[in-house]
Amino acid sequence: MRPFAIAALMLLLTGCVSKVVEYTPAKISPEQARSVIEQVLMEQPLKTRPEQVVFTDEYIGYGSGILSTTSGFASAVPLGGVAIAAGSSRTSSKAVQTRIYYNSIGSVALYSKRGRWVVQTRSTGGNVMNSSLVDTQKKAERFVDAMVSLKRG
Numbered sequence: 356m357r358p359f360a361i362a363a364l365m366l367l368l369t370g371c372v373s374k375v376v377e378y379t380p381a382k383i384s385p386e387q388a389r390s391v392i393e394q395v396l397m398e399q400p401l402k403t404r405p406e407q408v409v410f411t412d413e414y415i416g417y418g419s420g421i422l423s424t425t426s427g428f429a430s431a432v433p434l435g436g437v438a439i440a441a442g443s444s445r446t447s448s449k450a451v452q453t454r455i456y457y458n459s460i461g462s463v464a465l466y467s468k469r470g471r472w473v474v475q476t477r478s479t480g481g482n483v484m485n486s487s488l489v490d491t492q493k494k495a496e497r498f499v500d501a502m503v504s505l506k507r508g
Contacts, residue, residue: 376472389505
């Protein structure tokens with residue numbers, strides 16, 4: 356019974372793990388690459404979908420607009436039949452944007468996980484720069500092609 360339980364546990368654990376898919380990227384034009392990248396990023400789940408995608412000569416930028424925080428203080432004192440009030444507030448804004456610099460792209464890997472495809476872009480130092488979910492293997496492979504085609508270095 357014990358070997359069966361261990362085998363079942365191993366099968367269950369390996370079902371949750373993503374598997375590396377071997378793929379040799381094809382070269383595509385910069386215009387095609389930008390189109391593929393924009394489509395994949397804009398098709399991300401709602402929680403991670405950016406509001407805009409921007410391409411420059413040096414990087415891909417995408418983000419969720421501007422995050423604003425406001426803090427304030429107000430006070431009022433009744434004085435007879437009227438009230439005197441005073442207050443102040445402060446608002447700070449910050450653009451929420453991710454940039455992937457072409458010369459920082461180290462590797463682009465394709466994984467399969469539970470019938471979905473994940474493309475992970477890592478920096479030359481090994482840090483994850485982007486992980487994107489893709490619904491078909493063909494589209495995931497085109498996303499790998501696009502990221503590798505824009506890579507410089």
